[in-house]
Amino acid sequence: MNAARNLREFFGRLRTMLKVDLLRMFATPTVYIMFGISFAIPVLILVMTASVGGMSEGGASAATFTNVWQAIGSASANGGTMSMDITTMCNMDLLFFLIAIFVCLFVGEDFRSGYVKNLFAVRAKKTDYVASKTVALFAAAVGMIALYFVGAMIGGKIAGLSFSAAEAGTSAGGIVACVVCKIFLAPVFISIALTLAAVGKQRVWISVACSLAAGMLLFMTLAIAAPLNAGALNAVMCAAGGAMFAVGLGAVSGVVLNKTNLV
Amino acid sequence: MNGIEIRNLTKNFREKRAVDGLDMTVPQGAIYGFIGENGSGKSTTEKCICGLLVPSGGEIKLFGKSYKDPEVRKKIGVLIEAPGCFPNLSVWSNMKLQAANLGIKNEDEEIRRVLRLVRMEGSASNKFKNCSLGMRQRIGIAFALLGRPELLVLDEPINGLDADGMRIMREILTELSHSGVTVLISSHILGELEKIATHYGIIRGGKMIKEMTAEELSADCPTYVALKAGETQRAEAALREKFARVQSDGERGEVRVYGADASAVTTYLYRSAGIAVSEVTTRKISLEEYYADCMKEGR
Numbered sequence: 001m002n003a004a005r006n007l008r009e010f011f012g013r014l015r016t017m018l019k020v021d022l023l024r025m026f027a028t029p030t031v032y033i034m035f036g037i038s039f040a041i042p043v044l045i046l047v048m049t050a051s052v053g054g055m056s057e058g059g060a061s062a063a064t065f066t067n068v069w070q071a072i073g074s075a076s077a078n079g080g081t082m083s084m085d086i087t088t089m090c091n092m093d094l095l096f097f098l099i100a101i102f103v104c105l106f107v108g109e110d111f112r113s114g115y116v117k118n119l120f121a122v123r124a125k126k127t128d129y130v131a132s133k134t135v136a137l138f139a140a141a142v143g144m145i146a147l148y149f150v151g152a153m154i155g156g157k158i159a160g161l162s163f164s165a166a167e168a169g170t171s172a173g174g175i176v177a178c179v180v181c182k183i184f185l186a187p188v189f190i191s192i193a194l195t196l197a198a199v200g201k202q203r204v205w206i207s208v209a210c211s212l213a214a215g216m217l218l219f220m221t222l223a224i225a226a227p228l229n230a231g232a233l234n235a236v237m238c239a240a241g242g243a244m245f246a247v248g249l250g251a252v253s254g255v256v257l258n259k260t261n262l263v
Numbered sequence: 264m265n266g267i268e269i270r271n272l273t274k275n276f277r278e279k280r281a282v283d284g285l286d287m288t289v290p291q292g293a294i295y296g297f298i299g300e301n302g303s304g305k306s307t308t309e310k311c312i313c314g315l316l317v318p319s320g321g322e323i324k325l326f327g328k329s330y331k332d333p334e335v336r337k338k339i340g341v342l343i344e345a346p347g348c349f350p351n352l353s354v355w356s357n358m359k360l361q362a363a364n365l366g367i368k369n370e371d372e373e374i375r376r377v378l379r380l381v382r383m384e385g386s387a388s389n390k391f392k393n394c395s396l397g398m399r400q401r402i403g404i405a406f407a408l409l410g411r412p413e414l415l416v417l418d419e420p421i422n423g424l425d426a427d428g429m430r431i432m433r434e435i436l437t438e439l440s441h442s443g444v445t446v447l448i449s450s451h452i453l454g455e456l457e458k459i460a461t462h463y464g465i466i467r468g469g470k471m472i473k474e475m476t477a478e479e480l481s482a483d484c485p486t487y488v489a490l491k492a493g494e495t496q497r498a499e500a501a502l503r504e505k506f507a508r509v510q511s512d513g514e515r516g517e518v519r520v521y522g523a524d525a526s527a528v529t530t531y532l533y534r535s536a537g538i539a540v541s542e543v544t545t546r547k548i549s550l551e552e553y554y555a556d557c558m559k560e561g562r
Contacts (some may be wrong), residue, residue: 016364016366019363019364020360020364022359023356023359023360023363024302024349024352026354027349027356028349028351028352029351047320053333109349112348112351113348113350114345114346114347114348115347115348115349115360116315116347117313117315117347118341118346118347118361118364118406119364120314120315120349121311121313121314121336121339121341121343121416122336122339122364122365122410123313123316123333123335123336123364124331124332124336125333148445157552158324161369202532216427233397259317260316260317261315261317262314262316263310263315263316263343
């Protein structure tokens with residue numbers, strides 16, 4: 001009974017705080033800049049690589065984009081291995097770095113502006129803050145992924161690339177599963193960046209640098225966890241991973257905020 | 264029940280001890296003037312009360328409960344240093360965010376009420392970054408008043424306010440205190456503080472050196488006769504022979520005689536030394552002078 005009441009109270013508090021976070025997020029220009037960048041990345045990648053023509057200095061043909069779905073992800077070969085070239089590196093996974101930067105900027109602004117003084121003077125529960133930030137930033141991340149997808153479609157059309165899923169070694173279902181996997185993986189990066197932002201507080205550059213470093217370490221696993229030819233199992237695993245990271249690191253962030261000075 | 268009760272509060276920043284075993288009692292409904300030099304630990308204490316700094320030791324109770332209690336925290340209004348606002352948002356939007364944080368139901372009505380209180384209703388649409396220092400302080404006070412808190416913690420709220428702003432501030436705090444709101448206010452503008460405070464706490468080196476009520480302060484502040492004469496040094500020497508506590512104030516060019524009657528002093532001076540007094544007034548030691556004495560004693 002107590003647990004149910006606590007949970008109900010938690011969701012009540014989360015609702016009011018989430019309202020504040022969403023209000024704030026969409027009232028400041030940073031989120032729109034991030035949305036703009038998310039849209040521009042695939043357009044620029046596809047259009048510019050198409051105009052270069054994929055020739056390296058020696059005249060040999062370099063790996064380049066031939067199919068629009070390569071901008072979303074790369075299909076894994078049997079055994080989960082994949083080659084490392086521009087098409088494997090420059091895809092939707094780049095967005096996770098942008099998400100991490102956005103998390104650090106968004107949380108860092110709370111500390112830099114002194115907003116935390118207003119907030120934590122009247123709100124004692126740091127877990128509410130972390131949970132609300134995670135949900136609000138997840139919503140922003142979904143928006144960024146959606147805009148990237150739209151950008152990839154437009155960029156592919158401008159560059160005249162093939163839209164055939166089969167040519168990219170996947171199917172329509174695989175592409176959907178891949179995008180869903182990326183969405184489920186967003187909380188992993190959000191929670192890592194959120195923890196680092198809680199540690200860095202108003203020193204945004206520290207949390208940004210550390211988040212990017214953590215992103216670098218995880219970058220290779222992204223292609224394996226969410227390949228272009230993903231299936232239901234990938235989606236389930238990514239969802240479980242995302243949820244566990246969000247809860248686990250969310251608790252760590254809460255402890256960090258509870259045990260350290262906020263100003 | 265006390266609004267704030269602190270026992271043996273300690274706060275260390277690495278090697279430096281900012282607050283050192285501080286005890287403080289702020290009765291409910293009091294306006295508590297918290298006085299101390301820069302770096303004496305006032306702001307650190309206030310930040311600990313507000314849960315913004317983690318105390319290294321000691322106990323803080325608000326309305327008889329732990330300061331960490333979420334129910335207690337909802338009763339606090341805070342202005343620490345400067346208001347925590349987003350510079351690119353308007354005053355109104357910033358207040359909307361805080362109103363939502365507090366879970367206020369009639370947000371717009373409440374925001375209009377507090378902005379009207381601080382005479383800022385006409386500036387609600389201004390971006391916070393475009394507000395002057397005085398306006399920002401008023402906004403900070405409005406922030407603190409949102410949701411009708413039962414405890415106000417104000418750190419240097421009068422800084423940057425013009426005469427009108429100070430008067431408004433005085434009126435608001437006095438009215439709130441009459442309605443039972445507890446106010447903890449730190450300020451270096453002791454003349455203003457003296458007009459409203461019902462209790463005082465003087466902190467030095469992170470320790471509370473004196474806590475008293477306004478009545479106790481008044482009783483502790485003797486009256487003195489301040490006189491100006493042509494020959495100040497000779498007058499001072501003559502008065503020292505008769506009166507126990509005589510002090511000269513070089514800046515004002517006057518001699519002060521404590522615990523004496525004005526007519527007795529002037530008569531004595533004329534009869535014993537033949538010195539005529541050009542100006543004589545009876546005054547009471549101000550909070551500022553009392554505080555300066557306390558600080559001197561410490562040194």
